[in-house]
Amino acid sequence: MPPPERFRPDVAVIGATLLLLVAPAAFGLSWLMIPALAVAGAVIAGALAMRVPEAHTAWVCLGAALVLGLYAAAASLARPSATALTLVAIAIAGAAIALLPRPHRADAEGDFVTRRVSDAAAGGALFALPGAAAAGAAILFGDLPGGATVVLVMSFLALAVTLGYAAITQVARGAQSPPLLVGATAGAVAVGIAVLRAPGATTIDLVIGLLMVIAAIMLWAAPRMDDRQTFGADFTGADAAAAAVTIAGIGAVARAVSLASDGIEVVTLALLVFAVAVAARSLPDEWRRGPVAGAATVGVCTGVYAGTMSVVGAVGVIRAADPPWRAVLDEHWLTNAQQLATYGWQVPIALLLLAGAAAIALPQPYGEDTASATAALAAIGAPVGLGLGWQSPMVIGWIAATGIGAWAATAKSWRAAYTRLGAALVAGMFAAGASLVRPGATAGTLVALAISGVCVAGFARATAIRRGNPRRPAHPRRRVGRGRRPVRVRRCRRRGRRWPAPRPHQHDPHRRARDQRRRPRRRRDRRPAGTRIPAVRDRRRRRRRDHHGRRRAARPARRRGRLRRDRGAARGPRRAAAGHLAAQRRMGTVLRLPPRQLRRARRSLAAGPRAAGLHPGGRRRGGAARPHRRGVRGAGGVRGARRAVQVDPETVDGHRADRVRPR
Structure with a gap:
């Protein structure tokens, strides 16, 4: 049994904790002193847990900080201001303890305990941050109409930050941190309960709260998920949890934007996807898979809606050209084009943003394929979405077809070239179909498309010449001498072996001498005069050796001769x-x-x-x-x-x- 001296710091910490719990009631202090003393004691206990030499003392200090922190948070619920101040103090103190440099420990157990204490402080900060944001919003907007919704939205944003920190930490370490997950999950559960009990919560609020809880659960279940290949890269359980957190975060930010400005939900989602794609480029390759997957999921949902509306609007534009060459071209043309679907500027702008996000974040060749298709959809949906005149479909379609065709000329793979050519073909056909309103419009559009095709073909030819022929070997075939045929492969005397074709480095005399020493030496012909020998026609017809190195008989030749002195x-x-x-x-x-x-x-x-x-x-x-x-x-x-x-x-x-x- 260890000596009692080792437990003296533990007993002192426990006694100080009990003193802080009973002191306000014993001395008749104000109710504001209860959370203040408890928060001060929790911060001191957390700081001591990082510095004490013994591991069991650090655990005792950590438990004391946890008890005092929870007691302070519960005691501060009397007023929103007290709650906000208490939770903000806990969040700042926990972040400071977690981010400050940890003391060096020589033993492995001490280093493990120090890391756990740091993670526990960070977990306390993650738990307090959503509550602090909600309490601050309640102070500012609690008395206004719709104040409960504002409080929920602010808690969503803070919770998205906490879950994102936990997800990135888990991906970076490659392992779970229970204290971090406990703090983030406790905050998610608290926000979910608040959504259910809030009087002004809407369906979208319930959906976002559910997404937050699902993301927290996936953080716990990440190690039990099977790894899989997605877009040619390994996708782990931690990446799936990060993707879920990204989806929930995008939903929370979109909900906040919808409170400030109504009616721009589609372009807001597309802009958030583009922002995540740009931000993911600054992350390491191992960290960006989850955020990119989450943004791609939101982008696919947004793109399907916007693309469907764009296709319907393009069909309406072509229907407006009926009857061919005698269509109505006054102010009723736009009305006829918008009979199937009416949408605003959000659809084409959202499609352009999604095209940029796909080209930036998605791995190739999927990113370029998606970008070209989305750009073509934005082009065919722009006339109806932007409310333009009857000339706009022809001009926009021609510009899109020319631009995407020129982009296809710069492709580095057949797949990318064919995908871009298909998108350019769709834009060109849309322009040709919309030009059927008048014969002159049809002729002008077709001539413009023909000229663009010739220019794109010339640009593609120039690009191919500048890049060179990919089928031509990188090094020219070396010739044996002036006026002689090139040598491709030289066979050695051993069966089944080949000397490689000459390379540029073989012009080096030292390497050439070394290669000559490595080649099998051929013995001279020591047969007497008059012996019949084969007249070899091809360099492949020669005397061979078996696997033991013995000389084999030469292959029969068509013509034979005699040597004589x-x-x-x-x-x-x-x-x-x-x-x-x-x-x-x-x-x-x-x-x-x-x-x-x-x-x-x-x-x-x-x-x-x-x-x-x-x-x-x-x-x-x-x-x-x-x-x-x-x-x-x-x-x-x-x-x-x-x-x-x-x-x-x-x-x-x-x-x-x-x-x-x-x-």
Whole structure:
């Protein structure tokens, strides 16, 4: 059992708490002193909980602060002003304790307790903030007509802030914080009860209160939700809870705006979605998924309503062109166009805001697809929504088709290009359909669309040229030499392996030497003269090795020849021809001669074998043959320099070594 000295601070804290609870009644103090003393004691106990060295003492201080804080809040309900002051003091003190730097603890248990105390202080602030906002609103608007609704709206806004803080903290930490959730949930339950008991609460107030309670419940159930893939990203339970909080917050702000100005609900929701999309761009990628999902949900609901009204208005515009080329164009045209649906400026403006929000926040390519479709809907719904004249559908449709078509020319994927082209097609068809009021309007609209199509096609061509051909390889194929064919893939002697195609870095002499060392070495042909060998036609026809490294028999060739020794030395063009052909047989590939040597070889072979140096014993007049490094010895090795073959002129001319005739 631990010594009693360790419990002395605990006993002192408990005694001070009891003293603060009974002191106002014992000394006959005013009722205002009850919440004041209790709040002061709660703040002191919370600050001590962060500084005491022992963990059990910190828990005792935290319990004392909780008891005193609840007692102060209950005692302050006598007057709205007292309630507001008490709850504001608790909220400020709790936020200060939570945000101030925590003392360093060497042990893990002490650090855990310090974190819990900080979260508990933040939870107390989250619990007090909605009540403080409601009490302050009651002081200002309690005696006015509809004051109860104002009090509820202010509590909704404060609760949205508290739930948002709890949701972001949970997403950032990747784990739950029970003290934070307890404070936020207690505030949500208190606001829900107030909505049910308030005399002037409407249906929308009940819906927003229900959304707040659902968001608080989802914060608790987040760890038990399954992760899933949404728009190509992982969507966790914490993200779903943050999305629910975002939906409730947007509803609360929209309700507050509706009190200040009635009749702009649609554009208010669209503006709030756009604001959330812009604000989410400043958040880290892990934090923005929940707010973006919540804003996207509200945006989809708003967009479905606005898009439906826009389509109905577009149909009314086309119906107003009946009968074709003889439609009524006076002030009755707008009346005929608005027969199916009548809506104000909110619909086209809301659609434009939703298009911007989708392009900013939604992951690609979903954002661009949604933005192009929404922009087209805004264009076709603008004439009826803004109350414009009969020329406006043609002009707006043409501008929208041209702009979205030019945007399609800058697309980086086929999907984005096709989606934008479809939206441009819808806008162009709307303009063409609305132009049927008169023949001149129809002709002008079609000519304008044709000119726009040509301009968009030219812009797309220029963009494609500037970007380059995506099917062309990034590095040009390297050529072996002047006038020779490009090399794609070189096969090594081992079966199933390939040497990669030449890359630009292979021009480095050090890397090229290293690659040469890594390649399997080919042994020279040491067969005696007169042995029949295959005349290889293609570089793929070569001697292979099995998995043990043993040499396999070469594939059968169509033509065969014999090698024989030539007592005379080869010189001139014959050196290059014979040397390259000897190298062909040893390397198993086709080596092509430079164009200059080919021309010399053709002229020499046409003059005859003796002039070309192919006849056995052929010598140059006036001296003996001299070895040539660039001839047989340079290309075919020492033993290949003593061999001679007779080559057809068409073989040298055709860059092939498929015809060898023995002498």
